[in-house]
Amino acid sequence: MPIRPPQPKGCGFIRADANVAKATLRPLSKGQLGGQSCVNSALPPKVKTMSFRAELTHEIAILGCGGTIVSKIEYKTGAVFPAIDPEEIKTAFPKIETLAKITTKQIFSLLSEDMNSSHWSIAGKAVMDKIREGVEGVVLMHGTDTMHYSSAAMSFMIQNLPIPVIFVGSQRSSDRPSSDNETNLLNAVYAAKQNFAEVAICMHANTNDDYCNLIRGVNARKLHTSKRDAFKSVNSPPLAKVNYISNTFESLTDMKKREKRTPKTDFKFNDNVAMIYVHPNIQPKFISKLSSFDGIVLMGTGLGHVPTNPFGDRNASPVIKEVKELINSDIPVVMTPQTIFGRVNMNVYTAGRLLKEAGVIGDGCDWTPETAFVKLSWILGHTKKIAKVKEEMLTNMIGEISERSIVVD
Amino acid sequence: MVKIGIEIHQRIDTNKLFCNCSSTISDSAIPNSIISRKLHPVLSELGEFDKAALAEYQKNRIYEYQLFDKNTCLVETDEEPPHSMNSDALMIALQISMHLNCKLVDEVHIMRKMVIDGSNTSGFQRTSVIAMGGYIETSKGKVSITQIAIEEESSGIVENKESKVIYRLDRLGIPLIEITTDPDIKDAQHLVEVAEKIGLLLRATGKVARGLGTIRQDVNISTEDGARVEIKGAQDLKLLPTLMETEVKRQKELIKISGELKTKFNGKITIQRIFVNITNVFVNTQAPMVKNGIANGEVVYGLRLQHLKGILGRELQPNKRYGTELSDYAKTAGVKGIIHSDETLEKYGFAEQETSSLRKTLNIGDNDAFVLVIAKEDVAKRALENVAKRCEMDFVPEETRKANPDGTTNYMRPLAGKARMYPETDVPPIAIDAKLLKEVKENKSESLDEKKEKLAKILNKEMAESMLRSKNLQLFEKLLSLDVDPVLIANTLENTVVSLRREGIVISDLEMVMIDLFTNYKKGLFVKAAIIEILKHVSKGMPVGEAVEKNNLGKLSGAELQKIAQENNFDIAKIMQKYRLRIEPSDVAKLKKN
Structure with a gap:
């Protein structure tokens, strides 16, 4: 039994120069911030002039996908519903046009808990249209509940991005003067003009209306029901700190830079994948019933476990046999950590070794359950060959699996 | 005829209205943590911004909130939706409403009242009307209760700077009952009686908070030929008659002044808006206020007020002149105050030659007055514009005024119209059904x-x-x-x-x-x-x-008492002289009887 964890192959992102200054800045042209002082404008800009059309037009496309950031009060029911014409965004946030030339388009209008992989595909195609049109960056206004699923989906659908694609939402509804929507949206638009080219989420970094964190789309997780800083970067530092008011874009890690590239696209998903939370009393019969799915993501306990009862306790009820049966019938089973933070390791305990022996995919991976789920759905959208699925799952495509477990607080 | 109504805000002695934090004010001046926020105007359902909110937004202000772990949580910081309304607080408010003979509403709708000064982290205050149409009996007949609402207390202000306002969040969300009367109050004594009676009634429930700041009275006064003025923040009932009398006098004097001015101006008072930068007059000044201002990059601006000589010095309230009114209006633009020609300018340290030079520069005639401000240029101009506008009001303006401990008042802001209200979508309405009503009645104090x-x-x-x-x-x-x-x-x-x-x-x-x-x-x-x-x-x-x-x-009792009693021959007076603190006279009397 090999004990060495698999080496994730081929990183999709370019390593930045070791000696690149921490802050990568592109000062705004004079007067763009209506008299706001540019705190860091003394630092040299890091962006070279590019033959990129969007670079010259400063056009940022905002795509409306619904969610609280654009919600209004529904007076009939008294609840909020997502329906502001994205065009109204310019009226609602007058400062936005001091940042960029804005074009808007409504793709759909629903709360993100209602979204599924068909919406991901529509959004992916819409983003691709905008890339073809040559915009400088794309901002998607999106509900926050499943934003990290959508951002992961976008990351896999469109790889080799030439420009930034940024998801933004708000945790506190837009009908309140204290909503985080303005800070988040303006920072997202500002970030969309910077020199990087990845899918990211831009939301409050903390409770203050100060700066936002830019989090790589495959590393983000919503970790609070209501707070402004609900989104955290899991197992990796955020990409950057963004503050349009002080005109700062401070990169915190290596990022793929802007460049003229032809994106690789695949908008297909398999919607028949299940994600299962492993828990005490999980029933063997429940696991066997999963055979109608095309793929299973397990959110295992601890380092990535299910009950296996290696010591033959008489009250225990293992499910390892049922997991094995699923794999034997060519259903890929992927292990993820229900602890959210940390890396799956199937070598430390017998349970892990048994799962690994059974063919469970994921040893050594520090992906979030949601990202692994989206990735499996996406891979099963173009292949069902188990060997191919396994190979692609373990390939680090876009930063969803990190090579080093960095000490981050 | 003077019309008087009163609005009483009383804190209810329960936990907070929309979360389970304690309604106590922290003893500490040092917060556990601080957060900073901004507010931005939101489009109304008609797709418009509120003008006042937009003006506030353009100031680019930062609101800093001090957190106290024991009495602030994610609800006060607007990081979590409000919980359901505190049913204890609602119950108490409903019971008080019944004591005030009000008709309870069928359904309590929680509304958001726009608040744009940052005193509420969310940008609005939650308020709900719970009862209407009540009355109290007084020595001068019935006084009608217009309505009763339950609402959340705002944050306590710590510091107010031009770019930043600091609030503390321990006060935010404490339940308040707001009782509003019709303008049925007959006179000053009656005002005290009504306020006292409602206060007594509230305290008699045993369910309202006590102590400094837990009850506040706002008085609404309108006089014939005058205007309706709301006086806020009177904490002491004894002050109410003085406040009222002072206000009535103030309005009378203002009417007199505007009459005189109209004659002087032949009907319509118009102030020429010639704002003159007279900083040059003070290049070598020794007047401390002006000197410091100029050192801080401020400028001196002057405005001539034609025909107003003597008017600015006219006393409207004890120690408060017409000039004070102008000063209060100027202050809302951000200046610390004004200097005017009906004051003795020597007290500011102006040199004679400075005074004559500024009179000349401003072209002050024998019957004219002038006003000076020291501030940044835009602030100074705005302040003088406010002064001019106030002078042109040939009537008593409708105002909200702040009560001072000496019974005088100062201008705060124009009397608010109906504040923009919209439903609080995070808390569903509460039906006051038969079951709840029964509970209210059964538990009524x-x-x-x-x-x-x-x-x-x-x-x-x-x-x-x-x-x-x-x-x-x-x-x-x-x-x-x-x-x-x-x-x-x-x-x-x-x-x-x-x-x-x-x-x-x-x-x-x-x-x-x-x-x-x-x-x-x-x-x-x-x-x-x-x-x-x-x-x-x-x-x-x-x-x-x-x-x-x-x-x-x-x-002392038993054998000991017996001994002492016998020694003293059961002479109660004698015994008590010696053992007053230890023997009950009735005990000796009992022994004596036996």
Whole structure:
């Protein structure tokens, strides 16, 4: 039994120069911030002039996908519903046009808990249209509940991005003067003009209306029901700190830079994948019933476990046999950590070794359950060959699996 | 004729209205943490911004909020939706509404009232009308209660700077009951009576908070030919008649002044907006205020007020002149105050030549007045514009004014129209159905009259009246359950404790000490006369039992008492002379009888 964890192959992102200054800045042209002082404008800009059309037009496309950031009060029911014409965004946030030339388009209008992989595909195609049109960056206004699923989906659908694609939402509804929507949206638009080219989420970094964190789309997780800083970067530092008011874009890690590239696209998903939370009393019969799915993501306990009862306790009820049966019938089973933070390791305990022996995919991976789920759905959208699925799952495509477990607080 | 109405805000003694934080104000001036926020105007359902909100937004202000772990949570910081309305607070408010003979609403709708000064983290205050159409009986007939609302208290302001306002969040969300009367109040004495009666009625429920700042009265006054003015923040009832009389006089004087001015201006008062930068006049000034201002990059601006000589010095309230009104209007633009020609300019340290030079520059004629401000240029201009606008008002403006402790008032802001309200979508309406109504009625505390009657049965008239108004009423009622003579309890609370306090002896936890005291008294540990001595020791932090034992204050009984009685031939007077603190005379009398 090999004990060495698999080496994730081929990183999709370019390593930045070791000696690149921490802050990568592109000062705004004079007067763009209506008299706001540019705190860091003394630092040299890091962006070279590019033959990129969007670079010259400063056009940022905002795509409306619904969610609280654009919600209004529904007076009939008294609840909020997502329906502001994205065009109204310019009226609602007058400062936005001091940042960029804005074009808007409504793709759909629903709360993100209602979204599924068909919406991901529509959004992916819409983003691709905008890339073809040559915009400088794309901002998607999106509900926050499943934003990290959508951002992961976008990351896999469109790889080799030439420009930034940024998801933004708000945790506190837009009908309140204290909503985080303005800070988040303006920072997202500002970030969309910077020199990087990845899918990211831009939301409050903390409770203050100060700066936002830019989090790589495959590393983000919503970790609070209501707070402004609900989104955290899991197992990796955020990409950057963004503050349009002080005109700062401070990169915190290596990022793929802007460049003229032809994106690789695949908008297909398999919607028949299940994600299962492993828990005490999980029933063997429940696991066997999963055979109608095309793929299973397990959110295992601890380092990535299910009950296996290696010591033959008489009250225990293992499910390892049922997991094995699923794999034997060519259903890929992927292990993820229900602890959210940390890396799956199937070598430390017998349970892990048994799962690994059974063919469970994921040893050594520090992906979030949601990202692994989206990735499996996406891979099963173009292949069902188990060997191919396994190979692609373990390939680090876009930063969803990190090579080093960095000490981050 | 003067019309008077009153609005009373009283804190309810429960946890906060939309979360479970304690409604106490932290003793500490040092917060556990600080957060900073901004507010931005939101489009109304008509797709428009509120003008006032937009103006506030353009100031680019930062609101800093101080957090206190024990009484702030994610709800106060607007990081979590409000919880359901505190049912205890609602119940109390509904009961008070019934005591005030109001008709309860069928459904309580929680509304958001736009607040744009940052005093609420969310940008709005939650308020709900719970009852309408009530009345109270007074010596001058019925006074109608327009409506009763339950709402959340705003944050306490700590510091107000031009770019940043600091608030503390411990106060935010404390439940308030807001009682509004019709303008049925007849005169100043009647105003006090109404305020007092409602206050008494609130306190008699035993369910409202007590202490500084827990009740606030806003008075609405309108005079014939004058205007409606709301005076906010009167904490002391005794101040109300002065406030009222001062306001009536102020309005009368203002009417007189505007009459005179209209004559001088031939009908319409117009102030020419010639704002002149006269900083040059003061290049070598020794006037400290001007000198410091200029050193800080500020400029001096002047405005000529034609025909206004003598008017600015006219007294409207004790020590407050027409110039004070202009100054208050100027202050809203951000200046610290104004300097005007009806003041003695020497007090500012102006040199004679400076005064004559500025009069010349501003082209001041014999009948003209002038106003100076020292500030940044844009602020100075805005301030003078406000002054000009105020002078042109040939009527008494409708205003919200702030009550001062001396009974005068200062201008705060124009009287607010109907504030923009919209539904609080995070909390569904609460139906007041038969079940809830039954609960309200069953748990309703005694009415003021019932309480009066009850006290009259156990105390003499004077003491009953004083107990009804006492802040110790609830404690008194609690102590009654110890089955001790009510007169002794009332006396101890209202006389003994008070006289000790006058001597500088303060009992810190009154409730605990009184329960300890009367429990031991009931057990026969000491005699009535020893109470004052015991309390003196207890005030130093000693339990009652220990204070009695260590200081030989125990009640004498049995063989000991018998011995003393016999030795003194059962002469009560003689015995008491010696053993006043340890022997109950009735005990000796009993022995004597046997």
